[in-house]
Amino acid sequence: MSTDKAAAISEKTKTENTIFGKSASDFFILLITAVTMLVLDIVLSIAYYRSTSAPDLRWLLALVDIVVILSFYEAFIGRVSKVLLSMKLALTMLFVILILSILGTVLPQGEDVINSGWPSNPLFGLYSRIGLFDMYNSRWFLALLYLLAFNISFCLYDRLPTTFRRALRPRTDVKDIFIRKCPAAATFERRCAGSRKCQEGAVEASLPHSHW
Secondary structure, eight states, rough: OHHHHHHHHHHHHHTTTTEETEHHHHHHHHHHHHHHHHHHHHHHHOOOOOHSSSOHHHHHHHHHHHHHHHHHHHHOOEEEEEEETTTHHHHHHHHHHHHHHHHHEEEGGGGTTTTTSSGTTTHHHHHHTTTTGGGGGHHHHHHHHHHHHHHHHHHHHHHHHHHHHHHOOOOOOOOHHHHHHTTTOOOOOOOOOOOHHHHHHHHHHHHHOOOO
């Protein structure tokens, strides 16, 4: 009885010392990492946008943006690996990128904006600031591509070994329930001892009819 009570107290203490489902030490390590990446992101952004001769490093800033978001997600919400292994996320990202690509096709991009009627549009300033007229080079669009790439890479890393193993070494021992659930599975209700014609008729009557 005392052992059970001690185990219950230990479990309760462990639960009370967790923050967002993690131990206090793990949480603070993740939080420090996320804050460090956020500060680095801000410093790089300020240095990049203040410089007039800096090369185009928006791809690097977009990568840092995604790392910051994933770091805070890991610290406050849940495991990033679980999210990146989700096929639902991949399908959602593909759909969002498809919609944005259609929008980028409708709106003029790059130098074509100058020759269009958009500079006189009241929304031109807003659209320019959020990068709709240079969408494919904008930080947020590149960040979406990075997230999709991470998602697909994690899914391939998780699923390809099992797929290759099953393809190269298929299972030959299966359970009875697998056989029973097969569409072509059938049971014979009558006995045809010694008659080949009777047996063939039983098989034909038991199997479902197929139309080719």
